[in-house]
Amino acid sequence: MSIGVAVPAKNVRPIMVAKAGGFDLAVIVPTFNEADNVAKIVAGLDAALAGIRYEILFVDDWSQDGTAERIAALASGRADIRVVRRFGRRGLSSAVIEGMMATMAPVVAVIDGDGQHDERLLPRLFALVNGGAADVAIGSRYCENGSTGDWDSFRLKCSRAATKLSQLVLQAPVTDPMSGFFAVRRTKVEALLPRLSGRGFKILFDLLTSSPQPLRVVELPFRFRTRVAGDSKLGAGVAIDYAVTIADRLIRRFAPPRPVMFAAVGTLGLGVHVAVLRGMMAFDGASFARAQIMAVLVAIAFNFLFNNSLTFRDRRLTGLRMVAGLASFYLLCGIGALANVGTGVVLFSEHHRWWVSGVAGAVIGSVWNFGASALVTWRKR
Ligand SMILES: Nc1nc2c(ncn2[C@@H]2O[C@H](COP(=O)(O)OP(=O)(O)OP(=O)(O)O)[C@@H](O)[C@H]2O)c(=O)[nH]1
Ligand SMILES: [Mg+2]
Structure with missing residues (x-):
């Protein structure tokens, strides 16, 4: 696990230990009870990100299924895997924000810890932000050639309705503002930090609707995979949080002086x-x-x-x-x-x-x- 110094172990790739904190990309992986998924995530990211100086930063909310222990085993001897563990806290958005603020990498990306996002898209999302073509590059399920995969019709309807509702407060059209798969320049997030609500599930939506100027967004399509292991954390609370966030943004936009x-x-x-x-x-x-x-x-x-x-x-x-x-x-x-x-x-x-x-x-x-x-x-x- 990274302690900011070079670790002379066999399986450390040389590029990662050249300089402590010398990563160009940090991939934030929020986890809550994803023990059976983390090894696959790391393997997928390692394969997809060859040639990029990246670190993987898990943010685990004190999972009780041994997630942190599995991450520790994966991180053993590697300077480029870390875990931020939060005790007595829950919340996907706040976990992602804290992960983003725990790295010095100039570009940060977020990917779910259950394998549903296609990590092979990450190099392109990274390149768009790193090269300055976009402030935020989003993996979209709803743009052309994107797909929600095997969702049942109820979930599809709910997600579509939530996406439509979001257009009320978005400054520019985005097909998938609720995606949990995106890359962004870290300093952009830092600048928006005081304006973020940090509540609920939808950190991307929070970012997009907090910026006083519309962010430059590029979306790339991907197919949402089916969860293989572990349980979904989506529930009624997520819907209520979402409604509160929309109301919050409407008030913010239309509030008189x-x-x-x-x-x-x-x-x-x-x-x-x-x-x-x-x-x-x-x-x-x-x-x-x-x-x-x-x-x-x-x-x-x-x-x-x-x-x-x-x-x-x-x-x-x-x-x-x-x-x-x-x-x-x-x-x-x-x-x-x-x-x-x-x-x-x-x-x-x-x-x-x-x-x-x-x-x-x-x-x-x-x-x-x-x-x-x-x-x-x-x-x-
Ligand atoms: N740290 C942290 N991670 C969370 C929390 N809630 C969810 N997550 C993680 O966030 C990611 C997305 O959560 P999911 O439950 O997969 O949500 P989803 O992908 O929209 O729903 P499914 O398609 O049903 O899986 C997963 O990696 C979860 O482990 C939380 O409170 N804290
Ligand atoms: Mg999921």
């Missing part, structure tokens, strides 16, 4: 405020003061949650940071309310026009809330 979104959330928050106030007074018999205090607290929390998920989704707070963020948002909105009342009172004492004073106070308060929360609660990190 931040201040407009903040104002829209604030307007909804006003509705929540009135509903809580009315509810507490009508059903709980609370005094106006108590109901108003409760309504303010709930409305601020509502605004915080929605702004966190929508307005500042790119700086979204989670876990403990979310709790601290809510506290700071309460504080800032409190100051905003004082600014609101203060402005109103001063204007009213000068002009005696109640509605001008009221609206001016509200505008000042809202502008403060937006500006201060952008700088403090959802500050750039």
Whole structure:
């Protein structure tokens, strides 16, 4: 297994030990319970990639069927096979991203660990990216001469529907945006990293829809093989994750600018405020003061949650940071309310026009809330 130094073993090919990290291509192989498949994958890649300086990087999510042990045996005495093992983690997309970031090779490719992708296509995918003809080169099941192989009609229909749906958010037509078989320049992925969702199964789709400029894509056909050993990890969760990703991208694309979104959330928050106030007074018999205090607290929390998920989704707070963020948002909105009342009172004492004073106070308060929360609660990190 590679530790970054030359290993003088019999079966090490000389080209691989010339320089630690001197690979032109890293083939990322995500695995989860693929023990009976990994040897074939390595043999297939070795045969297909002769003449290219490549390393094979497995990312295994703590498989319990001995996958990592089999990989270790294959890697023994070879500097060009490594495994990244993740404990307590699952997720194909995140596994692939972490694999890509664990190599210094300028071009990274992804191939399934169950033998369904035709590794003989890899040299051409590599050449397209390495030579600069494409940002991403995809092995496609749906372009001319491509094939999904022996899928039953239900799976075919689901895959076709998902592919059609994806066109809603793709910037340029791609026949197989859900392919798990592609090559890409590593620095491209690095640049897109902060924008990737990293969720779910479809890392290629994530990459294509995260780029502000359309990526230059070339697709080459291949025939999807039937899984021989091991079990499929496709399930209902994958479909749900996919739907969430599409919704996420639609919101990202059509979301109005931040201040407009903040104002829209604030307007909804006003509705929540009135509903809580009315509810507490009508059903709980609370005094106006108590109901108003409760309504303010709930409305601020509502605004915080929605702004966190929508307005500042790119700086979204989670876990403990979310709790601290809510506290700071309460504080800032409190100051905003004082600014609101203060402005109103001063204007009213000068002009005696109640509605001008009221609206001016509200505008000042809202502008403060937006500006201060952008700088403090959802500050750039
Ligand atoms: N590291 C890691 N790998 C995963 C995970 N889920 C799936 N994989 C691997 O990703 C590849 C694709 O998963 P598959 O279950 O084969 O998905 P598929 O090819 O779309 O479906 P089938 O045609 O039914 O095999 C395989 O090599 C899996 O072992 C995961 O959570 N973590
Ligand atoms: Mg598979």
